[in-house]
Amino acid sequence: MSESVEKLIKTFSRLPGIGEKTAGRLTYHLLKTPAEEANQLAEAILELKKNVIFCSICRNITEQDPCEICRDPRRDRSVVCVVEEPSDVRAIEVSGSFRGLYHVLGGRLSPLDGVSPDDLSLDLLVQRIEKPDPGISEVIVATNPSVEGDTTALYIQRLLTEKNVSVSRIACGLPAGSHLEYMDSFTISQALQGRHSL
Amino acid sequence: MSESVEKLIKTFSRLPGIGEKTAGRLTYHLLKTPAEEANQLAEAILELKKNVIFCSICRNITEQDPCEICRDPRRDRSVVCVVEEPSDVRAIEVSGSFRGLYHVLGGRLSPLDGVSPDDLSLDLLVQRIEKPDPGISEVIVATNPSVEGDTTALYIQRLLTEKNVSVSRIACGLPAGSHLEYMDSFTISQALQGRHSL
Numbered sequence: 001m002s003e004s005v006e007k008l009i010k011t012f013s014r015l016p017g018i019g020e021k022t023a024g025r026l027t028y029h030l031l032k033t034p035a036e037e038a039n040q041l042a043e044a045i046l047e048l049k050k051n052v053i054f055c056s057i058c059r060n061i062t063e064q065d066p067c068e069i070c071r072d073p074r075r076d077r078s079v080v081c082v083v084e085e086p087s088d089v090r091a092i093e094v095s096g097s098f099r100g101l102y103h104v105l106g107g108r109l110s111p112l113d114g115v116s117p118d119d120l121s122l123d124l125l126v127q128r129i130e131k132p133d134p135g136i137s138e139v140i141v142a143t144n145p146s147v148e149g150d151t152t153a154l155y156i157q158r159l160l161t162e163k164n165v166s167v168s169r170i171a172c173g174l175p176a177g178s179h180l181e182y183m184d185s186f187t188i189s190q191a192l193q194g195r196h197s198l
Numbered sequence: 199m200s201e202s203v204e205k206l207i208k209t210f211s212r213l214p215g216i217g218e219k220t221a222g223r224l225t226y227h228l229l230k231t232p233a234e235e236a237n238q239l240a241e242a243i244l245e246l247k248k249n250v251i252f253c254s255i256c257r258n259i260t261e262q263d264p265c266e267i268c269r270d271p272r273r274d275r276s277v278v279c280v281v282e283e284p285s286d287v288r289a290i291e292v293s294g295s296f297r298g299l300y301h302v303l304g305g306r307l308s309p310l311d312g313v314s315p316d317d318l319s320l321d322l323l324v325q326r327i328e329k330p331d332p333g334i335s336e337v338i339v340a341t342n343p344s345v346e347g348d349t350t351a352l353y354i355q356r357l358l359t360e361k362n363v364s365v366s367r368i369a370c371g372l373p374a375g376s377h378l379e380y381m382d383s384f385t386i387s388q389a390l391q392g393r394h395s396l
Contacts, residue, residue, distance in 0.1 A: 002249070002250055002260055002261050003249075003261060004242070004248075004249040004261060005246065005250060005259060007242050007245070007246075008242040008243060008245075008246050011238055011239045011242045012239070012242075014235075015224055015227060015228075015239075016223060016224070016227050017223065017224075018224075022215065024285060024288070025214060025215065025285075026213055026214070026215075026216075027246065028284065028285045029213060029214050030213075030243060030246060030247070031246065031250060031259060031284070035247040037212075038243055038246070038247045039243070039244060039247060041209045041210070041213075041240075042239075042240040042241070042243040042244045043240070044202070044205050044206040044209040044210075045206060045228060045236055045237070045239055045240040046237060046240045047202045047205070047206075048202045048203065048205075048206045048225065048228060048229065048236070049228070049233040049236045049237060050202075051200070051201075051202040052200055052202050052203060052229060061200050061203060061229060062200055063200050063201060063202060085226065086226065086229070087222060087223075087226045090222070
């Protein structure tokens with residue numbers, strides 16, 4: 001009915017997890033909000049694409065190179081946690097359970113999607129580990145517990161096998177607060193395999 | 199971790215039905231898409247707020263006043279369908295089952311939310327009906343079948359009781375393809391009340 005409305009609905013529905021109905025709802029919401037508030041959203045998107053760059057050390061997203069975490073003198077420089085995406089760094093940071101550095105791969109190995117080792121920041125990871133300073137002693141591979149994530153973890157383990165560094169993998173098992181009854185069999189079998197003595 | 203990222207996540211999560219997790223997912227998606235595509239979204243939002251106005255006749259959203267529907271000579275000018283929001287016009291137009299004109303109230307009567315008759319385009323509706331040209335003979339009240347929507351319908355019926363116009367209400371009953379077994383009791387009682395002879 002209005003070209004601008006149809007256009008925004010179409011653009012919104014290209015986003016992941018947003019169907020045409022949700023896109024319509026969002027658009028009509030923006031129509032009703034004051035122009036100032038709606039424009040804030042537009043400007044936040046423009047700013048994002050203008051300001052955000054990738055850290056030259058760890059490939060995390062940042063507005064200053066190197067990123068805040070790589071610059072932070074209080075972080076433990078001997079441990080590097082390897083993750084798939086910047087959003088994973090955020091999730092771990094929010095948990096507050098890691099004080100080392102990160103390395104963002106920018107994806108996971110997936111031949112079916114055409115993602116080969118060259119598409120990930122693996123060269124950069126090897127370079128980081130080969131540098132005598134700061135002297136990385138442990139690499140924790142925190143790629144997702146999926147077929148691709150596990151394959152990527154295995155690949156990294158082999159890649160670093162000759163280097164003087166220990167490579168570990170995050171634990172896979174039952175999430176906190178979950179019930180065995182409702183958990184899928186694969187997770188349960190992983191939890192049993194990953195058992196540790198008390 | 200990046201101010202622009204945090205800002206966009208916060209702005210996204212102000213939209214209805216978008217929590218912080220979804221806002222994060224959308225933001226990281228935009229980070230990965232080419233700048234051109236992301237900026238398209240920003241521009242579509244800016245355009246929306248710049249181009250879209252309200253039709254002076256029916257209060258529907260439009261980019262030209264009067265709106266496309268009010269201008270269309272092929273529409274039946276003797277029937278007006280009263281709806282709450284522009285999105286309702288869109289839904290009815292998509293159904294292709296109505297060839298008359300519309301009147302968008304801009305909401306529904308809801309004393310609890312502070313929405314009184316003055317906040318809706320009721321004056322404009324009365325003015326339209328009082329005009330001899332084009333001569334409106336029927337008003338179909340298609341506000342939503344909720345307490346507020348029904349109240350609004352009743353209010354409109356009383357408002358137009360002295361005018362030379364018939365006022366009808368859209369039918370309430372079982373949606374097509376539904377099963378009695380899974381339907382709520384209120385809808386079933388409405389469907390029974392609204393029965394018609396075959």
